[in-house]
Amino acid sequence: APSAVPTVHLMRATAGTLSLSWLPPERPNGVILDYEIKYQERGESFSHTVTAQHTSAKVEGLKAGTVYVVQVRARTVAGYGRYSSPLDFSTNDPERSVQDLLPLIVGSASAGFVVILAMVVIAVVCLRRQRTGSELEYTEKLQQYGEYNLSPGVKVYIDPFTYEDPNEAVHEFAREIDISCVKIEEVIGAGEFGEVCRGRLKQPGRKETTVAIKTLKAGYTERQRRDFLSEASIMGQFDHPNVIHLEGVLTRSCPVLIVTEFMENGAxxxxxxxxxxxxxxxxxxxxxxxxxxxxxxxxxxxxxxxxxxxxxxxxxxxxxxxxxxxxxxxxxxxxxxxxxxxxxxxxxxxxxxxxxxxxxxxxxxxxxxxxxxxxxxxxxxxxxxxxxxxxxxxxxxxxxxxxxxxxxxxxxxxxxxxxxxxxxxxxxxxxxxxxxxxxxxxxxxxxxxxxxxxxxxxxxxxxxxxxxxxxxxxxxxxxxxxxxxxxxxxxxxxx
Structure with missing residues (x-):
C-alpha cells in the first residue's frame, strides 16, 4: 500500500466549506486510484469521508464557525495507505467576519481610491518589466515552434533538433554529472547506440541510488553523438511518475553517457x-x-x-x-x-x-x-x-x-x-x-x-x-x- 500523505493544506475556507490540497505520498508503490478525506468536528467521535481523484478537494456541507479535524490517505490496487497527521481547520463565522471587517471598511473608505490607483500604476510598470529578458526569449522560441497560441504557464515540449547547435539543447534540458559520481557495475543489454549498463550514482548531498546507464560506443560519428544525446534533451523536459526519469548526462567523458532511473523488471x-x-x-x-x-x-x-x-x-x-x-x-x-x-x-x-x-x-x-x-x-x-x-x-x-x-x-x-x-x-x-x-x-x-x-x-x-x-x-x-x-x-x- 502507499505511504502516508505528507501533509494537508487549507487553501480557502467559507462558512460551509473547506478547500484543501495535499502532496501525494513519497512512496506511492503503484498507481494512485483516488484519495479519501476523513473529517470530523473536534471533540466528536463520528467522522465523515469523501473521495477525490486529484490532490485537492472541496469539503462541503459544514457548520459555520466550527473546527474540523482533517486527514487524507491514498489508495492503489493494493489498498489504502496510512492517513496523514490530523490537522485542525476552521470554517468561517459570518457574523464574526463582518464585525472584524467593519472598522477596517469605515477607516479605509476615504483613502481607498488613491491607494487602488497607485497599485494599478505600479502593477502595469512591473508587468511591462517582466516581459523583458528571459520571458521574451521564451515567447520567441514558442513562436518559432508555432506554439505561441497556448495558454500562459503551459509547459510545451521543444524539439531539440530545432536548435542550431544540438549541444545547446543538451545543456539546457539535461544536467551534467561529474564522472566521479558514476560507477558502472555490469552490462544488462544493448541499445541502439551502444551498451546499457546497471550502475550506481552518488551525488553530493544525495543518497546513492541504482541507475541505468546508456553508453555511446566508440568510433561514433558526430551525427550519432547528436542523435544519442537528443534522447536526453527530450527526456530532460519531462517530469511525470509514468515517464522514465533522466538523472543527467556525461558529455565530457569517454564514452558519452546518459543516466536514467533504474527499472528493475525491464521492458x-x-x-x-x-x-x-x-x-x-x-x-x-x-x-x-x-x-x-x-x-x-x-x-x-x-x-x-x-x-x-x-x-x-x-x-x-x-x-x-x-x-x-x-x-x-x-x-x-x-x-x-x-x-x-x-x-x-x-x-x-x-x-x-x-x-x-x-x-x-x-x-x-x-x-x-x-x-x-x-x-x-x-x-x-x-x-x-x-x-x-x-x-x-x-x-x-x-x-x-x-x-x-x-x-x-x-x-x-x-x-x-x-x-x-x-x-x-x-x-x-x-x-x-x-x-x-x-x-x-x-x-x-x-x-x-x-x-x-x-x-x-x-x-x-x-x-x-x-x-x-x-x-x-x-x-x-x-x-x-x-x-x-x-x-x-x-x-x-x-x-
Missing part, C-alpha cells in the same frame, strides 16, 4: 512473457492506466511518441509502468525481432503498432499514439503475445485496410477489448484522447465487476469492424498460418 513485453498468467486483470489494468497517464502527460505537452509499444515501456519493482525510448532517429533492422516497413516517403515504421495514416502519409499525431496504445493494451492483456502473430507486414497492412482488427486475448474483459477497438477507429478524430482513456480505466478499477464480463470472440480470429459473420475457431493463438488461410477463404469474425 514490459518480456516481463509479461516471463510472468504469463501470474497477474490479475486488476493488476494488468493498473499497468495500462499508468501507461495511459504517462501518454496523457506527453500529449498535453504536444509531444508525439511515434513508437509506443510494450517493448518501450519499462517496469519497476512496484509494477509501475513508465514510458521510455524517446529517440527520434531510429536505425531498425528488418531482420530483427521488430520488423519494420520502409515507407515510400522514407524512414522506417514499426507496422504492427502504427496507425494507417502514419504508415501511408507519415501523419504522426497524438491520435496515432492512441492507435499504438490500443496495440499495447492487446500486448498486456495477452501477456506479451506478438501482435498479429507471424503475419507479414504486408498482410498486416492489408488486413487493417480491410477493417480487420486484433481479436480479444484469452480471458480479456469485454470492456477492455471495446476500448481497444475504439483506439483502432480508422478516422483518427474519432479515437478517444488519452485523458478519456485514463478516466475510463479509473472507472473500471473502481468498479471491478465490469472486468468480469469476458468477450465471447475466439482469441485466434481477426475481428472486422461492422456487422457479424460466423468465425472460425483456432486451436492456437500463435497459429498465424491457419489464420491467413482463413482470411484467403472466408471472412473471419466481424464485431
Amino acid at each position: 514490459l513485453d518480456s516481463f509479461l512473457r516471463l510472468n504469463d498468467g501470474r497477474f490479475t486483470v486488476t493488476q494488468l489494468v493498473g499497468m495500462l492506466r499508468g501507461i495511459a497517464a504517462g501518454m496523457k502527460y506527453l500529449s498535453d505537452m504536444n509531444y508525439v511518441h511515434r513508437d509506443l509499444a510494450a517493448r518501450n515501456v519499462l517496469v519497476n519493482s512496484n509494477l509501475v509502468c513508465k514510458v521510455s525510448d524517446f529517440g527520434l532517429s531510429r536505425f531498425l533492422d528488418d531482420n530483427s525481432s521488430d520488423p519494420t516497413y520502409t515507407s515510400s516517403l522514407g524512414g522506417k515504421i514499426p507496422i504492427r503498432w502504427t496507425a494507417p495514416e502514419a504508415i501511408a502519409f507519415r501523419k504522426f499525431t497524438s491520435a496515432s499514439d492512441v492507435w499504438s496504445y490500443g496495440i499495447v493494451m492487446w500486448e498486456v492483456m495477452s501477456f506479451g503475445e506478438r501482435p498479429y502473430w507471424d503475419m507479414s507486414n504486408q498482410d498486416v497492412m492489408n488486413a487493417v485496410e480491410q477493417d480487420y482488427r486484433l481479436p480479444p486475448p484469452m480471458d480479456c474483459p469485454a470492456v477492455l477489448h471495446q476500448l481497444m477497438l475504439e483506439c483502432w477507429v480508422k478516422e483518427r478524430n474519432m479515437r478517444p484522447r488519452f485523458g478519456q482513456i485514463v478516466s475510463t480505466l479509473d472507472k473500471l478499477l473502481r468498479n471491478a465487476a465490469s472486468l468480469k464480463v469476458l468477450t465471447s470472440t475466439h482469441s485466434g480470429d481477426l475481428c472486422r469492424v461492422g456487422g457479424t459473420l460466423p468465425g472460425h475457431q483456432r486451436k492456437s493463438i500463435g497459429d498465424a498460418q491457419d489464420m491467413k488461410q482463413q482470411m484467403s477463404q472466408t471472412l473471419p469474425i466481424r464485431v
